[in-house]
Amino acid sequence: xxxxxxxxxxxxxxxxxxxxxFFTSAETAFLSLTRLKVRRMLDEKRKNxxxxxxxxxxxxxxxxxxxxxxxxxxxxxxxxxxxxAVEIMxxxxxxxxxLIIAFFSINFSIQFSCCCRNWWSRRFQSxxxxxxxxxxx
Numbered sequence: 001x002x003x004x005x006x007x008x009x010x011x012x013x014x015x016x017x018x019x020x021x022f023f024t025s026a027e028t029a030f031l032s033l034t035r036l037k038v039r040r041m042l043d044e045k046r047k048n049x050x051x052x053x054x055x056x057x058x059x060x061x062x063x064x065x066x067x068x069x070x071x072x073x074x075x076x077x078x079x080x081x082x083x084x085a086v087e088i089m090x091x092x093x094x095x096x097x098x099l100i101i102a103f104f105s106i107n108f109s110i111q112f113s114c115c116c117r118n119w120w121s122r123r124f125q126s127x128x129x130x131x132x133x134x135x136x137x
Contacts, residue, residue, distance in 0.1 A: 009084045013101075016077040020105055023070040030055065030062060077101055 038056050041049040055062050081101040085093030 006084060006088070009080055013077060013080055013084075016073055016080070017101075017105055020070060020073045020077065023066050023073065027063065027066045027070070030059065030066075074105065077105065 033052070033056060035056070038049070038053050042053055078098060078101050081097040082094055085097035085100075087093075089096065
């Protein structure tokens with residue numbers, strides 16, 4: 001395998017893991033958003049409050065879309081990682097690639113979710129001490 005091909009796959013892997021983190025943080029943000037907060041956003045006429053309210057009203061559709069997106073991206077990420085690992089290490093790379101991708105996907109998703117949640121909480125000045133304390137561990 002050429003170095004250029006390996007680098008392209010690595011860049012694609014990092015991009016896909018970032019996309020998984022985005023879907024995970026979207027799921028976390030909408031599940032933690034209460035109806036009272038949505039109503040307050042609407043009353044204050046915040047930008048995109050109507051869109052947030054519509055998405056929150058159809059939570060089952062939103063959650064289904066987010067989970068399908070997450071599963072699709074996780075499958076694609078695992079496939080690319082396995083391709084790269086098999087090319088570099090042979091058949092022994094299959095199990096190792098699965099462990100590495102699972103580790104990075106989970107850790108990056110949690111960190112990204114915490115960062116996004118903390119940013120949103122500061123921006124909207126909401127009280128989310130329990131979530132923030134979890135993210136500081």
